[in-house]
Amino acid sequence: MTESVGGPQRRMGWRGWTIVGVVAVLLIGGIVWGVIANSNSGQGEPGASTTPGVTTTPGPTPTPQPTEFETPTPGATDDVAKPGNGEEVPLDEPAPAVDGVVAEVTTIESITAGNDIPGEPSGPAIQVTVRLTNDSDAPVDTAGANVTLTYGGDDRLPAAGLTGEGTTVWPDSIPAGTSADAIYQFAVPSSPDGDVRVTVDILAAAPNVVFVGPRP
Template structure:
């Protein structure tokens, strides 16, 4: 049949069937639905990977959170106990020097008050000879001290101390390790006396006033003698 037919003497043009456009529309809708389903599936898979336990997100969260630890306190086994500082050591007690008896002249005896008496037997000017490190030879005074035991017990002479000062300012004299020195030692029986010899460096021009102090044991009062040795 030709595209144009004659109907009642009038030419009629044949039109395409309306079914064709409807088929194409249905095809496009089907394709869009398939794409949408695919996108939804991909989204679900990605979300499942992110929420999987032990995944990278969880590991990042765990690593970014620092662990809080409590340091143990000193002297305590309780982890949460407060640190307690150690107790401070008490200050050492400084021993005070024993009191001295009133000074007496160089030629007079002195008493310690416990039965022991002492006297200065002699004060001699010598040229001292220093022996050993720190000893310097030069002008010196050699002092001989006598101690008498007036008690009923044996007196220990190992703790006897003899010191000397000179001048109006009471300058301490340096002991000199001279060969003639003979310090007290040993013990002293009741009623007996003993002598000890001590040498001190003293300038020749500063001997108008010298003071000799004798302590026969630790804690006992010093017996003090003063006068001129010029």
């Protein structure tokens, strides 16, 4: 039997290519495995590099430093004691000066007022105009000045103050040598008899001025 020429060589060539292919597959698999293993080694570590073949070590975590602030010393405050009311003054006379400020009731009259704002009573009332004259050499702070009124003589029933049209207040400051008027309205029932008292609070550290006289 005659053997074909070149048969062994063809069989040997086929086997050789098979071995070469297996080796190539193994080499490629090894390279892929190495890349994956190197990449996974950096996961879960803060600061680790994900670049294949490069490994970085995270720096130390800084220790928080305590912060202390000095507690500020509270400033000293002086209590302001309000003196008692001064002597009562007739409604038609100016009061003695209080720290250079003279108060006087220029007009007092019965009116019908109120109901200028929701819930405010409407009915008989007393309107009082009080003038402050600054006889001192410096401006006087009158931002907190106020007027109240009681009725019923010695019962001294407090009257509710009214706001709205016809009422005014003093400016925050009255310059030296000038005067300013303020108009106040108070709800006062027509039935009670007795004098009324108009109390003028000019300064926090000065006694109130009290005017007394018959209701208009």
